[in-house]
Amino acid sequence: MENLTIDTLWTLARAQGLEPSDEDLAAVLPLVQAGRAMMESLAAIPLGEIEPTSQYRIL
């Protein structure tokens, strides 16, 4: 996966109408990187036919 940078985050943020400060982006970058690393670890789980969970237990 391509490395994220503050510039990348800035472009993604602007595309959504956000204008975060450089300070915020510097703080957010490691959080997003950590999140992406966690998501990559989920890729190893065999999900098969599992559907997204529903918490709505209709009883």
Added chain:
Amino acid sequence: MSDLVWKSMTELARLIASKAASPVEVVQAHLDRIAALDGKLKCYITVLGDSALEAAKAAEAAVMSGNGVGPLHGVPVGLKDLYCTKGVKTTGGSKILADWVPSEDATVVSRLTAAGAIVLGKLNMHEFAYGPEGLNPHYGTPWNPWDAATHRICGGSSSGSGAAVAAGLCPGALGSDTGGSIRIPASLCGITGIKPTYGRVSRAGVLPLAWSLDHVGPMCRTAMDCALMLGAMAGYDPRDPTTSVLPAPDYLAALTGQVKGLRIGVLRAFYLESTDPAARALVEAAVKTLEGLGASAQDVNLELPKHAAGASYAVISPEAYAYHEGWIKTRPLDYGADVRQRLLVGAFVSGADYLKGQRVRALIRDEVDRALGKLDVLVCATTPMPAPAVGQNEVAIGAETQPVRPNLIRFTRPFNLTGHPAASVPCGFTSAGLPVGLQIIGRPFDEATVLRAADAYQRATDWHTRRPPAAA
């Protein structure tokens, strides 16, 4: 100080119903205590002294005239400040909603007051419930009452609720729990709290953090009080489409004091094996206590909760961002820096990642369900360590140094993903005098068994009766 502030809710209800205590006297005792201690503890954002006393006088008149009274008649409660209260500001612990006054009560607030409860005020919290420490830059960070000298976190996000109940500033409170926000402060503040099954209690009129993970529940000093409050709150609500039509049982009647034959699964891998040794010893001792009461215990190793952090990241981040998107674009600087930055993270999670998180979540739920097919409850520590100091970012857990924030929610958030009911009860104190919580997880909609186990444990121990030094 009046001893009334240390009475349980069930005891206060009994004293009031039998005319042995006046609701006015009870409410005034708590208001006096708030006035004396809350300057330091910072539990309350709004104190409703006048309306509470007015309600107490009406409650007293009802008792004296022999009118029927509800199960919480005249008993004070505090509300985490994300529960909508008609005509009373509801800030969410934020600057954004500092002056917002809802036009109606949350369903659970209506149900508690219909049962006779008197609202003392609105309690402090991590801003918009988005943090497990319970910090607040706008209203001050609540002080954990178990350390009078060092400003320690109360745990969050229901930090004001945890500290207020522990310090006798209210006998019970409402918390909310998206990743552990009832159980973490219950553990760190030495009180009892339960996150009911998702769908058991209405979220209508409660400011959301993440719709599919948010749970509403009570925080009290005893499991019996949690049963009393939960009984008044639980059940289907047409205002919340996620509530179940399954009838809520009589939780107080379920507290038989008996756990003979109860099958306990002790969560080892990922849980106790990653717990501070002192806290782990207290949890092991609690299991021995339950075994001594007739329960049986066996080790359980779940494989999938190690993926809860990833699944939770994928679900909570975009749900929280979706709710806050408008404000984060128009009023970003009105958020505290930590919450603003965490909310921004949600803008960078894709739809595919969100659904992958929801699919992994289904697997985790199924694994917990399978474990509970052969067992009645699962137990582990609520948090891997006791309360750190405010501003402390790392903590020693055994021989390792670990970051505080992810470890605070490590043991609790899997059960937000799965929706199972889970309680925290105090099970001892470290050598530094800090409380440790035992987490008890039950089958879906079987809060009664969780509370029965917690109550039986509290009948055999006295941890829940200790009073914190900062509340002396």
